[in-house]
Amino acid sequence: MSAYVNKSAAAPDAEIPISMPTVRMTDLRARGEPFTWALGGALALGCLMIISFLLMVFWNGVTTFVPKDVAVVTSADGTVTAGEPSRTELYKVQPEILQTLKPEVQQAIKDNDGFASRTLYRTGNYDIYNEDFRWVSDYEVAKTEMPADILFAERVEWGPLIARLKSMNIDGQQIEPVDIGNAAFREAHTAARDRRARIAQIEKDDIGRINHKLEELRLDVRRAELKSGRDSPAHVAAQRELEERSKALEVEYKVLADEAARLRDINSRNTATFVEIGGREKQMAMDAIVRIYAANNLDLVDNIGIYISRWWEFVSDEPREANTEGGILPAIFGTAAMTLLMVIAVAPFGVITALYLREYAKQGRLVAFVRISVNNLAGVPSIVYGVFGLGFFAYVLGGSIDQLFYPERLPNPTFGTGGLLWASLTLALLTVPVVIVATEEALAAVPRSMREGSLACGASKWQTIKYIVLPRALPGIMTGIILAMARGAGEVAPLMLVGVVKLAPELPIDGFFPFVHLERSFMHLGFHIFDVGFQSRNSEAGKPMVFVTTMLLIGLIFIMNITAIMVRNKLKRKFKGSQF
Amino acid sequence: MNMDVQTLTFDDTIYHVKKGGQGTVLEINTLNLWYGAAQALHGVTMPIEKGLVTALIGPSGCGKSTLLRCINRMNDLVDGLKITGEMKLQGENIYARGADVIALRKRMGMVFQKPNPFPMSIFENVIYPLRVDGVTDKTILEETVERALKGSALWNEVKDRLQDSALGLSGGQQQRLCIARAIAGDPEVLLMDEPCSALDPIATAKIEDLINELTGHYTIVIVTHNMQQAARVSDNTAFMYLGRLIEYGDTETIFQTPKSPRTQDYVTGRFG
Ligand SMILES: Nc1ncnc2c1ncn2[C@@H]1O[C@H](COP(=O)(O)OP(=O)(O)OP(=O)(O)O)[C@@H](O)[C@H]1O
Numbered sequence: 001m002s003a004y005v006n007k008s009a010a011a012p013d014a015e016i017p018i019s020m021p022t023v024r025m026t027d028l029r030a031r032g033e034p035f036t037w038a039l040g041g042a043l044a045l046g047c048l049m050i051i052s053f054l055l056m057v058f059w060n061g062v063t064t065f066v067p068k069d070v071a072v073v074t075s076a077d078g079t080v081t082a083g084e085p086s087r088t089e090l091y092k093v094q095p096e097i098l099q100t101l102k103p104e105v106q107q108a109i110k111d112n113d114g115f116a117s118r119t120l121y122r123t124g125n126y127d128i129y130n131e132d133f134r135w136v137s138d139y140e141v142a143k144t145e146m147p148a149d150i151l152f153a154e155r156v157e158w159g160p161l162i163a164r165l166k167s168m169n170i171d172g173q174q175i176e177p178v179d180i181g182n183a184a185f186r187e188a189h190t191a192a193r194d195r196r197a198r199i200a201q202i203e204k205d206d207i208g209r210i211n212h213k214l215e216e217l218r219l220d221v222r223r224a225e226l227k228s229g230r231d232s233p234a235h236v237a238a239q240r241e242l243e244e245r246s247k248a249l250e251v252e253y254k255v256l257a258d259e260a261a262r263l264r265d266i267n268s269r270n271t272a273t274f275v276e277i278g279g280r281e282k283q284m285a286m287d288a289i290v291r292i293y294a295a296n297n298l299d300l301v302d303n304i305g306i307y308i309s310r311w312w313e314f315v316s317d318e319p320r321e322a323n324t325e326g327g328i329l330p331a332i333f334g335t336a337a338m339t340l341l342m343v344i345a346v347a348p349f350g351v352i353t354a355l356y357l358r359e360y361a362k363q364g365r366l367v368a369f370v371r372i373s374v375n376n377l378a379g380v381p382s383i384v385y386g387v388f389g390l391g392f393f394a395y396v397l398g399g400s401i402d403q404l405f406y407p408e409r410l411p412n413p414t415f416g417t418g419g420l421l422w423a424s425l426t427l428a429l430l431t432v433p434v435v436i437v438a439t440e441e442a443l444a445a446v447p448r449s450m451r452e453g454s455l456a457c458g459a460s461k462w463q464t465i466k467y468i469v470l471p472r473a474l475p476g477i478m479t480g481i482i483l484a485m486a487r488g489a490g491e492v493a494p495l496m497l498v499g500v501v502k503l504a505p506e507l508p509i510d511g512f513f514p515f516v517h518l519e520r521s522f523m524h525l526g527f528h529i530f531d532v533g534f535q536s537r538n539s540e541a542g543k544p545m546v547f548v549t550t551m552l553l554i555g556l557i558f559i560m561n562i563t564a565i566m567v568r569n570k571l572k573r574k575f576k577g578s579q580f
Numbered sequence: 581m582n583m584d585v586q587t588l589t590f591d592d593t594i595y596h597v598k599k600g601g602q603g604t605v606l607e608i609n610t611l612n613l614w615y616g617a618a619q620a621l622h623g624v625t626m627p628i629e630k631g632l633v634t635a636l637i638g639p640s641g642c643g644k645s646t647l648l649r650c651i652n653r654m655n656d657l658v659d660g661l662k663i664t665g666e667m668k669l670q671g672e673n674i675y676a677r678g679a680d681v682i683a684l685r686k687r688m689g690m691v692f693q694k695p696n697p698f699p700m701s702i703f704e705n706v707i708y709p710l711r712v713d714g715v716t717d718k719t720i721l722e723e724t725v726e727r728a729l730k731g732s733a734l735w736n737e738v739k740d741r742l743q744d745s746a747l748g749l750s751g752g753q754q755q756r757l758c759i760a761r762a763i764a765g766d767p768e769v770l771l772m773d774e775p776c777s778a779l780d781p782i783a784t785a786k787i788e789d790l791i792n793e794l795t796g797h798y799t800i801v802i803v804t805h806n807m808q809q810a811a812r813v814s815d816n817t818a819f820m821y822l823g824r825l826i827e828y829g830d831t832e833t834i835f836q837t838p839k840s841p842r843t844q845d846y847v848t849g850r851f852g
Pocket residue numbers: 615620639640641642643644645646647658
């Protein structure tokens with residue numbers, strides 16, 4: 001008989017054989033610890049990469065506006081260089097240069113495999129030197145000083161000025177020597193800056209308003225001509241109106257223009273004369289100086305003051321100097337406005353599409369095909385959307401809108417070219433698959449029992465969707481919208497075709513009717529980064545701005561996402577406990 | 581019972597129905613139902629007495645829920661469903677071409693196996709059937725809430741927190757809330773699919789008391805796996821087996837002297 005004994009066959013009091021338990025082994029692979037370690041390691045690596053990326057951007061962004069010292073370097077051959085040390089590197093010395101050097105220097109370089117160290121100084125004074133940066137090799141340096149009287153000035157053009165102040169000329173009155181801490185200098189500078197701000201205000205706001213009115217009148221004439229025909233009574237009346245009103249407006253314009261000219265004249269007579277380190281003089285109007293400080297003579301309070309004032313300028317002002325200086329307010333504004341508009345467009349469109357696909361369409365081959373196509377849309381390169389946006393939205397749709405509603409402005413396009421609206425719609429199209437997929441999943445996740453409960457109460461399908469399904473699916477839908485927003489806010493390539501520009505003269509929202517100008521081109525932080533970093537006069541000068549702008553873009557996306565996530569969590573909390 | 585299913589033979593249904601005196605509210609005539617190719621109901625004929633409690637019993641998978649969900653056409657949501665035969669509510673054919681499903685469902689209430697309160701306040705849950713009808717009159721809504729919650733024996737527990745989320749209630753309270761919701765629209769028929777299966781004995785007892793109280797006011801059809809419960813609460817009991825109605829009659833007879841040997845086997849616990 002076999003080792004197994006039938007229990008019932010044995011006598012009731014017989015010994016029941018006990019089967020020997022075999023020891024079952026669990027080896028390391030089965031336990032899965034190595035696997036866990038691999039997963040954890042991959043996660044750690046991913047986190048490390050993201051954190052180091054963020055840290056780099058953050059560090060560079062945060063330190064950009066810290067005022068730096070200005071070193072004055074005297075070379076062995078007597079040339080003097082003054083500038084902010086920007087970075088140091090090793091380089092291979094050219095043989096022909098090597099021969100001209102002193103023997104001990106040659107020996108030192110040879111010992112170092114032919115490499116020498118050099119430092120890049122930001123010398124500024126582009127108008128005098130024709131360059132912003134200069135390399136100085138360490139072996140050339142005879143002495144380095146940090147003089148307390150050397151000044152660093154940010155100007156409205158030509159980049160920074162690094163020089164000493166010689167004199168100040170106010171209404172033909174020469175005042176010297178002066179020092180920038182001097183009350184007279186401070187006062188004159190502030191007054192000049194105020195006048196400059198006033199001129200800008202007159203030209204932009206007041207004269208802008210007059211021009212706007214004139215343009216309106218001209219458009220009225222054209223409209224009347226298009227509507228009632230040339231020389232028709234309406235056309236003639238409009239022309240007369242234009243003539244009369246424009247006379248009054250011209251008078252107003254004259255007053256303002258005179259005021260601006262007067263202020264400009266005063267400003268041109270308030271100048272300061274600087275001497276750069278090599279002894280050349282530079283006289284410039286005081287109002288062209290944005291900010292001036294003695295770089296090597298700052299205490300902590302000065303440093304903090306300059307740092308804050310630079311940040312404030314950055315987030316609240318318009319760019320200057322081909323975007324490498326000044327602020328980026330229009331870009332922040334444009335990015336936020338475009339993303340918001342995109343969300344407004346993509347949310348209802350995506351949700352309605354998903355609702356139809358999931359709730360109403362008969363689930364068959366056609367719907368499956370549509371679903372696959374939608375998912376594939378997410379993989380189309382974004383520039384393709386840009387081409388579509390330009391071709392369809394701007395030229396076809398916008399062109400028709402111009403024909404219908406703005407014929408008086410043709411051939412100048414109104415909606416028939418890239419602009420905020422078309423850019424938002426293009427991005428909405430780009431991100432709609434994300435919303436559709438997320439919404440479909442959220443709808444599918446609404447428990448069947450909820451729908452049945454509602455239907456059993458006599459609710460129609462639409463009522464069930466409206467009262468029960470949509471509210472339940474809302475957090476999931478929000479997740480989709482958040483993802484779409486994050487994708488859309490960071491997209492640049494398609495925007496370059498449909499409305500983003502390097503410098504937008506006007507914000508899309510202003511004081512003129514209808515206040516929101518969706519047809520206007522706009523600035524965008526992502527494009528700004530590209531433009532400043534790689535398209536400007538010298539990319540070295542733009543580099544710090546790249547980091548600050550990147551930091552700001554990340555910050556903006558972060559803030560928008562956090563807001564959306566908070567809204568979602570609030571909704572989620574409402575439904576908590578519905579699972580049991 | 582290890583009979584081969586294929587060789588089973590079925591006699592006609594045995595009827596000994598107790599009359600309620602108010603006539604029948606629902607008439608089911610030779611109802612056949614297929615889920616795709618699989619037939620789930622075979623020629624079920626079953627009149628349901630007005631004002632009485634009718635229990636549906638039978639082993640798991642015999643088609644009790646299917647039959648119950650046919651009554652308010654909840655099965656319409658299932659793809660590939662096919663139905664023949666007829667079902668009449670007060671003489672009106674539920675499955676007639678062009679029948680208004682929504683109007684039909686408004687005449688019935690349904691309580692599900694798992695409590696399914698909506699993620700809204702208690703108040704909103706109860707008045708959901710009225711909201712759906714577009715009722716906005718506050719006094720009507722408030723009266724309805726009080727009547728329905730009293731009817732489902734929940735009023736005293738929640739009257740001070742009607743605006744709180746319904747999801748904060750216990751399982752038993754949630755189920756009674758669902759009953760309140762089901763009776764808020766004053767249905768002619770109340771359908772209950774194992775309403776106590778997710779509840780503890782005390783909550784179950786409460787709901788059973790409630791069903792007893794509702795007898796006479798409403799016609800109730802209840803599916804249950806619990807023999808004692810069926811015996812306690814129902815006037816008539818239908819025993820189903822493999823999609824067929826085997827025996828349908830007054831509860832006492834079904835549980836004490838069933839006429840069909842299959843019913844006998846089931847109620848005495850020999851299978852199922
Ligand atoms: N949606 C469906 N699609 C296909 N088959 C189904 C569906 N619902 C139920 N069935 C089948 O129909 C038969 C009857 O199911 P039903 O749910 O009515 O049983 P039941 O009597 O309620 O069982 P239980 O007591 O376990 O709830 C079962 O064989 C089941 O597999």
